[in-house]
Amino acid sequence: MNPMYDVVILGCGEAGIFAAYELARLHPDLKITALDQGRDIYHRSCPIVAGKVKECIHCPVCDTMCGFGGAGAFSDGKFNFTTQFGGWLTDFMDAREVMELIDYVDSINVAHGATTECFSTSTPEARALERRALAYDLHLLQARCKHLGTENNLRILQNIYEGLKDKLEFRFNTPVTHIAREGEDFRLTLGKGEELSCRWLIAAPGRSGAEWFAEECKGLGIHLINNQVDIGVRVELPAQVFEHITDVVYESKLVYRTKGYGDQVRTFCMNPYGHVVAENVEGINTVNGHSYA
Template sequence: MNTRYDVAILGCGEAGIFAGYELMHRNPGLKVVALDQGADIYTRSCPIVAGKVKECIHCKVCGTMCGFGGAGAFSDGKYNFTTAFGGWLTDFMPQDEVMRLIDYVDSINMKHGATDKVFSTDTPEARALEKKALEHDLHLLQARCKHLGTENNLKILQSIYEECRKGVEFRFHTAVTKIENLNGEGYRLITEQGDEIDCTWLIAGPGRSGAEWFSNQCKDLGIQLINNQVDIGVRVELPAKVFEHITDVVYESKLVYRTKQYGDPVRTFCMNPYGHVVAESVEGINTVNGHSYSDPALQSENTNFALLVSNRFTQPFNEPYRYGKHIASLSNMLAGGVLVQRFGDLVSGIRTNEHRLSKSFVRPTLTAAVPGDLSLALPKRQLDDIIEMIYQLDKIAPGTANYDTLLYGAEVKFYSARLALSGELETSLHGFFAVGDGAGITRGLAQAGASGVKAAQVILGRLN
């Protein structure tokens, strides 16, 4: 079957959603289709979350990563008002334009139930915390932040979905296997079922789960790729009281440190006060993430956050995505899934086993994690960086380097090799735009949504 649309959106993550939202509202007459290999927001499910299994069973399509809302659907919904982190949109457009887009996406979220409460960093307490961090060569990246909450984030997305479906045709459980250039007549998407979907304009927001596939499609289409970074690290879990004096002041505390041993940047990422550690699957590879609920009844006694070492590659190496997947697969090989180790065992060169873990004062919130030895999975350089960072954090949050602090591995953030894009987020092929995390230009809800709006506005401007 062959059908023709004005605009096709590849991927229903944050970037794709807001691209579709903008198109349908600004030009209701447009024929727009959005495709995703996952399910809609109501039927997305993970067997682990549903309590059917205790560990990942490698579903053909990961319900946690794919479907309406993308990987952000089951996140704790941190929305950061900044260009200092969360993506690289300022490489393509002025900072004030990026901030206008971020505020605009937030206004849409608020129409659909998002909180108006903002955690501000422009307070005496936040400035004092920044000064204390600087005394130990830790740099606190300041940004206003909203915490939507894992449960509220889903409700917001459900409301947006109900509105979007009035003007956008959604095709779920539809995997696209190939993108074809129709040479001046637009583009053709060929699905796994053999259907052909033609469009004049194409917005590709494949998300992190589709990043490697999208890179290969771009190579076949002759679109230039620029090597991007891959972030490799662990998720730290410790008693919430250890970081309480920080998270009560700056909810999403981004602390950056450059290690003395190697000069590598290490940062905290995705801080989840009173949260839960969760497993996720990216193309059959088990990695780890974190959630945090706004409802006190759903909270834990622990705080978790990622420690990530950024690795940027140069020629001739051009497959950072495969490199990250390989490292994550090593921990899967050792543990059959997510691996967990006590910090004290790691620095002592001791493998954590079930007996040692049972003696820990910190109880793991991810009970399916298997005790083991991270030093057999992560490269020495990244592991040295992480250990050095933990000791540094202990200076401003005493207790971080406690023996029973838990480290889950591996946490890997995959980004597609970044495309060479114009200031309008257009590839070298006319009418073909790339947005979101899977295109290697964002890494968070705010900038991902902003990138989708930008691509939609460019198309609307040309149509007008």
């Protein structure tokens, strides 16, 4: 007989963590387990970051991408408070409701150790920066931005994990290989052949599990749509070159529309006084930027 749960959360990245947080808060009577192919927040360690190797050795499970906290665990913890970029939630919800949820998530982070300091595009200095950008046909998107710092981001996630670990079951080093319907329930096959069942399944596999999850959706008859992908180039420059921007808004989203084809390009992911790290996304090497508080 397969173990039966009320809810299984597939993936312990930010989406899975906050799903677990809300369920544990609102429905403490539910039997919940959260699964992730990576390790817990205390045992994640990239061999490059640890100085054991000089370049990516393509670990079977990338510690930078997988485990409690997902790809965000070792990021610099930038949170943008806006509906102008960052996704299409406003296609499904009212913009005011989206902002209320963003502020609510921030309040949870603050309760677990996040800073309350915030940068804003509405200050006089930011308005002056916006006018200067317009002279070059660059448009500054409006947002508040909070920088937690790579080291603080990890500590906040550890605090959240400590608050959750006794309220639900976490299973790490536990890949899921197959999702099947079983009447009104779901049956999951795990990496070592074990199976478990649940009434509700929250699937949040993140980037590392995106290709696998797409194939599982097809098998379940779930209609898929194509999502756009932003292609970026990371450029390292002396921090002083962008200090007039980063000291004012920390991260700017400056949009430019090309004259020839009308394509939109923008700046993103500034990491002043930070460093570039490699990420392994299903065998594709990408780069990210970290910056300590």
